[in-house]
Amino acid sequence: MPTNLRVRMDIGALRPSQLRARGHDYIVRADPCKQATMPEAAKVSKLQLPAVRLWLLVAAAMIFFTLVIGGATRSTESGLSIVEWRPIMGVLPPLSENGWRAEFAKYQTIPQYRDLNRGMSLNAFKVIYWWEWSHRLLARATGIVFLLPFLFFLWRGAIPTNLRVRLWTIFGAGVALGAVGWWMVSSGLTQGVTVSQYRLAFHLTLASAIYAAILWTAQQLTAPALNGAPARVRISALAVGLLLLLQIYLGALVAGLDAGLAYNTWPQIDGAIVPSLERLWFLQPAWRNLFENTLTVQFNHRMIGYTIWVLAILHACDAWRTRHAFYGAVVLAGAVTVQGGLGIVTLLQQVPIPLALAHQAFAIVVLTIAVVHAERLFSSSDLLCATDEPGGAGL
Numbered sequence: 512m513p514t515n516l517r518v519r520m521d522i523g524a525l526r527p528s529q530l531r532a533r534g535h536d537y538i539v540r541a542d543p544c545k546q547a548t549m550p551e552a553a554k555v556s557k558l559q560l561p562a563v564r565l566w567l568l569v570a571a572a573m574i575f576f577t578l579v580i581g582g583a584t585r586s587t588e589s590g591l592s593i594v595e596w597r598p599i600m601g602v603l604p605p606l607s608e609n610g611w612r613a614e615f616a617k618y619q620t621i622p623q624y625r626d627l628n629r630g631m632s633l634n635a636f637k638v639i640y641w642w643e644w645s646h647r648l649l650a651r652a653t654g655i656v657f658l659l660p661f662l663f664f665l666w667r668g669a670i671p672t673n674l675r676v677r678l679w680t681i682f683g684a685g686v687a688l689g690a691v692g693w694w695m696v697s698s699g700l701t702q703g704v705t706v707s708q709y710r711l712a713f714h715l716t717l718a719s720a721i722y723a724a725i726l727w728t729a730q731q732l733t734a735p736a737l738n739g740a741p742a743r744v745r746i747s748a749l750a751v752g753l754l755l756l757l758q759i760y761l762g763a764l765v766a767g768l769d770a771g772l773a774y775n776t777w778p779q780i781d782g783a784i785v786p787s788l789e790r791l792w793f794l795q796p797a798w799r800n801l802f803e804n805t806l807t808v809q810f811n812h813r814m815i816g817y818t819i820w821v822l823a824i825l826h827a828c829d830a831w832r833t834r835h836a837f838y839g840a841v842v843l844a845g846a847v848t849v850q851g852g853l854g855i856v857t858l859l860q861q862v863p864i865p866l867a868l869a870h871q872a873f874a875i876v877v878l879t880i881a882v883v884h885a886e887r888l889f890s891s892s893d894l895l896c897a898t899d900e901p902g903g904a905g906l
Contacts, residue, residue: 559669560732566660567729573653574722575875578715580646582871585711585766586864589639591623593647594700596693602651604644614640623704650692654685677728684721691717708767709802715763719756719875723882730886740835745888747826748836751843752881754819759874761812766871770805770812771862777855780813781806816851823847839884846877 584590594617595601605611615636618624624631661678664670670678695714698707765771774780781790791807794800800807823844830840850873857866 559664559667560671563664563669564729564732566656566664567725567732570653570657571722571725571729573649573656574718574725575879577646577649577653578718578722578875579868579872580642580649581715581718582868583864584642584646586867587639587642588623588627588705589642590646590696590706591621591699592618592636592639592643593696594618594621596696598651598689602648604640611637621700622702623699627704647692650689654689657682657685674728677724681721681724681728684717684724688714688717688721705767708764711767712760712763716756716760719759719878722875723752723756723878726879726882727886730883731890733890740888741833744826744829744833744835745885747822747829748840748843748881748885748888751819751823751826751847752878752885754815754822755874755878755881758812758815758819759878761808761815762871762874764802764808765812766867768803768805768808770809771858771867773805774809775858775861777858780810786810816854820847820851836884836888839880839887843877843880843884846873846880850874850877 593601593614605614611633615633618636618640628635661670661682665675691710691714695706695710698710699705778784780786786806791804791810792800794804801811802808823840827837827840827844830837850870853866853870853873857863857870860866
């Protein structure tokens, strides 16, 4: 039985002779964080936890859609259509024909227009502009949806004390994400026709990590699952989630280098299951191959994908053997399998935009399943117990 439960055995009122007569017929009640003397303010705070969880889930959903729109923006080469970063005034799109022509003139000064889109019409520019503008607007809206309710819940004392620092950290990471986004865009304004794959991968992975952190926190505000899963099962579930974040990073490198267009065969790549070392490591210094060699980047993306699939299958078998969270493990293994198949089809079809977007969107779905599953195995009642005493509200 988990040690974080307050267990009360109703045997205090029985005499020793009665205890001997009853043998092991004792009544054991396990109720997380439930005490008859709980302060009234703490009870009110507990009643507010479902609202806090709903707020976190809404914020997570908005990040999910921002990631999907971001993928569309990348796939349609729209990310460089807005060449300025105006966090406040940039909320408004051009409102007149002269305004549109002014924005188009700014775009015509960057290498992407000169080398890739020379001769583009104003109407064609509006299409890519709306993609990038929508992505930025949704990102700003997500920040507001996170911050304003957060401040309100803090004022009402609805946030458990031991959760406040984590949520402030998540908000700070979100602010940093906006700056990283502009840092990424700026890399494509002066040279080349795309953004740096280094910055693209960091931007996407940071957004995915924030999404996972919010989702994990929201799940912790539900009643804990009293599963007592072995450490091996819990660790393997967590390992799948962490490897998925690494795979998202590698996927962003593949997208940034257009590596999916370079090698369109499977299971072989460059004519072999494992390419020659001379082809994998020809750049100097050698570490650059991990980020700049299209063959190495795609090969690593495949190998991590295979590793995740094998680990997810083994995890499901272990969950079945130990009878702990088997359903969640099977769903996770199935989702990983579907995602792998979708990636293969996308590759063989030479990365058409609809399949590429589906592959990226479903990657976040798989990450969602992995986070929910792992949190359930690691769940405890600590956050539910951390309700405030009277007067405990504060920022």
